[in-house]
Amino acid sequence: AVVREGWGDTLPTRFAVIGMGRFGGHELSYGSDADVLFVHEPREGADEQEAAKAAAKVVAEMRRLLQLPSADPPLLIDADLRPEGRSGPLVRTLGSYEAYYRRWSLVWESQALLRAEPVAGDEELGRAFIELVDPLRYPAEGLGEDAVREIRRLKARMEAERMPRGADPTLNAKLGRGGLSDVEWTVQLLQLEHGWAEPGLRTTRTRQALAAA
Structure with missing residues (x-):
């Protein structure tokens, strides 16, 4: 509802959540944080800045809702495995992920991406992210x-x-x-x-x- 107030029923961007770590590996233990990456892709004709603003609002609202008081402990979201870690933007476009990984990706990031799996949001965008990172986590001819x-x-x-x-x-x-x-x-x-x-x-x-x- 909070997000719809700004953009109506259709956001100017598609949005997907990528599970990482034990969350992406379906091995989450009780009380563990959920490691995630957030990816968005502006819809055709949408203003890129407005799309990025909408995606950031979705993330903020998601984190708020998951931390509301309930019978179970809150699910804490950890996005520190994203490009540039805590100093990097919480949400990136598919093209931004591609540009970063092509130029800056380190072996630990390839290892972390072994657990990457779409868990929520736009299914097509989630699949596109996996297609993007597959060559990094399963490098042709293996490792040096x-x-x-x-x-x-x-x-x-x-x-x-x-x-x-x-x-x-x-x-x-x-x-x-x-x-x-x-x-x-x-x-x-x-x-x-x-x-x-x-x-x-x-x-x-x-x-x-x-x-x-």
Whole structure:
């Protein structure tokens, strides 16, 4: 209703929500944040600034509604995986995503996009986003040696930063040797390396990818 007050029943832009992380991978646990990306595409003939304003209003209203008091804890939306992180715009057009990824995309972003899946909004736009990022997350001929080394470096840093102080790493089910982190990162490395050639690896779900590996 708040959005319709400004633009009526038809917004000047199409809008889609892309699930990321455990949200996009259908592995969200109780109390977890929902990692997302927001994409919009101005309708034909629409003013681009007005379209961007409408898309930003949709995001703001969505976040407000999800945080209203209810019997269940609020679903917190986290858009930090977007291009440029917290310093970047919350909503981008498909063309803006394409321009960024073509010029600036890093290996960690390709890894993060392995969990990208449309979860709400315009279905056609959601599919177009997936078509855009598929070559990034399933690169032709796999990864180079430098990219593999970078992934290993990122994993080691993540585990060092998140391991609770004083915890025995051999007993930590999530971050310890053979734990959940090892499983997820191994599967994702296989997806990045072989997803272009093995259709079974092209899934956002860890268990399905593990079964295909």
